Amino acid sequence: MVIAQPCVHVLIWNIAILAGPIFRKKLRYNAKLQMILEMQKAALDFVIAALEKIRETSDRLPRASRLSVERLQFVAPNKADLLAPIRERVRICTKCPHLASSRTQTVFGVGNPDAELMFIGEAPGADEDKQGEPFVGRAGQLLTRIIETMGFTRGEVYIANILKCRPDTPPGSSGNRAPTPLEMQTCRPYLIEQIEIIQPKVLVALGAVAVEGLLGSRGTMRELRGRWHSYSGTPLMITYHPAYLLRNQTPSEKRKVWEDMLQVLERLERPVTEKQRNYFL
Incomplete structure (x- = not known):
């Protein structure tokens, strides 16, 4: 025609x-x-x-x-396709030889590449190292409950960690250790690439270690949480890590996290019901 x-x-x-x-x-x-x-x-x-x-x-x-x-109309490249080569680089990464030799597998990230909301944790634990997906242990189950109570499914948001390998622990020891500043500095570029491709409207950093890895600065959660920060122009909400809530079951601490999530919903211009406003984790 x-x-x-x-x-x-x-x-x-x-x-x-x-x-x-x-x-x-x-x-x-x-x-x-x-x-x-x-x-x-x-x-x-x-x-x-x-x-x-x-x-x-x-x-x-x-x-x-x-x-x-x-x-002539511009068609943006598929974000999943853009993430794929980064995932492959992470999969074979040996920049931290001690982590490369001790890990079962890398844990890249999971969720919707077009997500409005992105959660960032610190590092994989034993369950994540085994399954290759972030936040699948007890803390992950609590995070999933928080996400669903916000009105999202886990597949609608994106979840990643500062570190893509589980921090190694001495033989015979149990539990997880926090990443070192050098480990976070080494692995951080992968996360930055993920954020730049996904371009979420809001970032949520879970815990002080995630904040340090993302922003490169230390601070107490008492000072950091509950107010808006910024990462490269993207609104950043800082809140407690779900593992902290598993250790500290007081209703007041759980309510703080939920109030942070209500602020996230408002920033995303999502409707908030009266039931959600009165909810306690």
Whole structure:
């Protein structure tokens, strides 16, 4: 089907409308996405220059098929496809030889690559190391309950850790140890790439160790939680790690976490019911 435009300005304006979101969107892109954007811009610049030339040298009106115009629309790369090569790099990573030799497998992250909400923990535990998925132990079960009470399913959000390997422990010891600053610094670039691709509307850091790994600064949870922070322009809510709530069963501490999550819901402009407002974990 052929469409005659009243004038070249209209066609150029339509192209600008289609291309506009590409250039207006103020988001950080990884190198691959940035290259695609630059290629799109170069192609559009070429089309506009050609149309201007036609207007200057011909009396005939420019014509374009509907298919040609539709092809000018930008289609963002699939985020799962962009995450896949990072997952593979994590899978074979040996930057921390002591962790690479002691782990069962790496724990990359799980959930919706297009999620509005992203939770960040500190490191995999024994259960996560065994299953290859973050937050699947007792603390993970509590986190899932929090997510579901917020009105999401676990598959609608994204969950990742600062470290992708379980921190090693001395032979014969039980429990988990916190990541060292060097381990977090080494593994942090993987998380940064995940955040840049997923581009959540809100980040939630679970516990002081996750905050240190993400922001590079220490602080007490009493000082940090319950108010908004920012990570590279993305709103960041800091709250207690679910494991802390398993150790401290007092209703007041549980209520603090839920009040933090109510703030997250409001920032996401999600409806909050009266039942949710009065809920205790």
